[in-house]
Amino acid sequence: MEQRYDIAIIGTGPAGVSAAITATARNKRVLLLGSTSTSDKVSKAHQIRNYPGLPEISGEDLAGRFLDHLKKMEIPITDRKVTMIYAMGEYFSLQIDQDFVEAKTVILTTGVSFGKPLPGEDENLGRGVSYCATCDAALYKGKEAVVVGWAPKEESDARFLAELAGKVVYLPVYKRADEEAMKDPLFPDRPNIEVRKDKPKRILKKDGRMVLETESGEIQTDGIFLLRESVSPDKLVPGLELDGNHVKVDRSMATNLPGMFAAGDITGAPYQYIKAAGEGNVAALSAVAWIDRA
Numbered sequence: 061m062e063q064r065y066d067i068a069i070i071g072t073g074p075a076g077v078s079a080a081i082t083a084t085a086r087n088k089r090v091l092l093l094g095s096t097s098t099s100d101k102v103s104k105a106h107q108i109r110n111y112p113g114l115p116e117i118s119g120e121d122l123a124g125r126f127l128d129h130l131k132k133m134e135i136p137i138t139d140r141k142v143t144m145i146y147a148m149g150e151y152f153s154l155q156i157d158q159d160f161v162e163a164k165t166v167i168l169t170t171g172v173s174f175g176k177p178l179p180g181e182d183e184n185l186g187r188g189v190s191y192c193a194t195c196d197a198a199l200y201k202g203k204e205a206v207v208v209g210w211a212p213k214e215e216s217d218a219r220f221l222a223e224l225a226g227k228v229v230y231l232p233v234y235k236r237a238d239e240e241a242m243k244d245p246l247f248p249d250r251p252n253i254e255v256r257k258d259k260p261k262r263i264l265k266k267d268g269r270m271v272l273e274t275e276s277g278e279i280q281t282d283g284i285f286l287l288r289e290s291v292s293p294d295k296l297v298p299g300l301e302l303d304g305n306h307v308k309v310d311r312s313m314a315t316n317l318p319g320m321f322a323a324g325d326i327t328g329a330p331y332q333y334i335k336a337a338g339e340g341n342v343a344a345l346s347a348v349a350w351i352d353r354a
Contacts, residue, residue: 064162065091067347068154070142071169073099074333075324077126078340079167079347080135086348091163092130093156096139098123101171102333111334122333143192145297147317157194165347168297168307168315168322169340170290172331180263181286185295188270189263193217193285200225203282206272208260210234214287219250221285228253229279231260293326303328313343321346 067083069076072094080092097103105119114122130137144155145166152166181189190196193207197220204227207218211234222228230246230253247253262273263284272279293307294300301308301316306328313321323339325331 062089062091062161065089066163066351067091067165067167067344068093068152068161068163069167069169070094070145071099071171071324071326072096072126072137073102073169073171073324073336074126075169075326075336075340075343076167077130078337079169079323079344081129081133082341082344083348084133084135086344088348088351090135091138091161092135093138093140093142096137098126099171102126108333110332141192142296143195145320147297147299147320152319155192155195157192164351165319165321166297167313167340167343167347168293168320168326169324169336169343170293170296171325172305177292178260178263178286184263184265184270184284188265188282189284189286191286191288191291191295193221193287196283196285197221197224200283202226205229205283205285206231206270206279206281207285207287208233208272210288215246217285217287218253219247222247222250222253226252229281230255231258231274233259293322311342312346313339314346319347319350 066088068091069079070093076094080090083090102119103123108117108119108122111117140156142154142156146153151162151164154161154163201224203225205221205225206229207221208231218228218230246255258274258276260272260274264271269280270284272284294302299317307315307322307326309315309322309327313323315322321343323343324336
């Protein structure tokens with residue numbers, strides 16, 4: 061991965077794929093970050109009837125076409141999580157796990173899958189609550205930590221954290237393909253990871269320690285990691301203006317931060333694939349124009 065790009069695109073749904081194709085066609089250096097299987101919302105759709113030229117296509121087939129198009133244009137997908145984006149004036153600094161890269165412009169296409177924050181989450185973010193185990197694991201060497209994972213892929217972060225922490229309590233708030241597997245140890249080689257099937261309700265501090273309130277009681281710990289598929293855009297980008305739960309944009313898909321654009325479901329209804337793809341195209345053209353006039 062290079063350290064400087066023209067356009068960083070966060071998300072691989074229809075908006076992100078469309079933006080990456082358009083930006084690459086305009087000879088810009090693009091960093092496309094997201095799932096290598098594109099969007100679950102697309103791939104799991106039974107049938108899509110309103111995508112021009114592709115009547116009654118299945119979501120799985122449409123996702124396959126997206127990937128084929130990216131492959132033909134030699135646009136790789138970087139399957140790594142962006143944990144923070146900072147507006148630096150003439151460029152943006154993106155924290156990707158423990159690495160930092162720069163981009164002249166950013167296009168947010170992360171959809172609206174981020175969950176409602178837990179009570180106490182916002183107040184304690186950076187003060188015992190973290191969204192990135194890879195970034196902050198070193199702070200909990202020999203200590204105790206709780207990891208709440210919203211997807212199976214977060215199990216790897218819990219395992220990594222357990223290499224440094226004295227004890228990790230892992231709460232998988234998702235259904236596995238085989239629920240019977242939950243009866244078996246998720247981490248047989250990590251005796252310092254305790255798995256609990258429980259639901260988080262609230263975060264607070266008591267006597268200088270973090271407390272995660274769950275449906276079955278309280279878990280006292282030194283730090284709490286909330287590993288969602290994506291986080292609210294205003295947490296991802298400090299200073300980003302929202303309109304309710306969506307990113308506020310104008311007709312060029314520009315946000316209130318100069319050089320940052322947004323497209324797709326993240327900008328609001330209607331939540332349609334073709335609308336997202338169109339906005340991705342507009343956002344890419346706007347980003348290209350922004351770079352060219354700089």
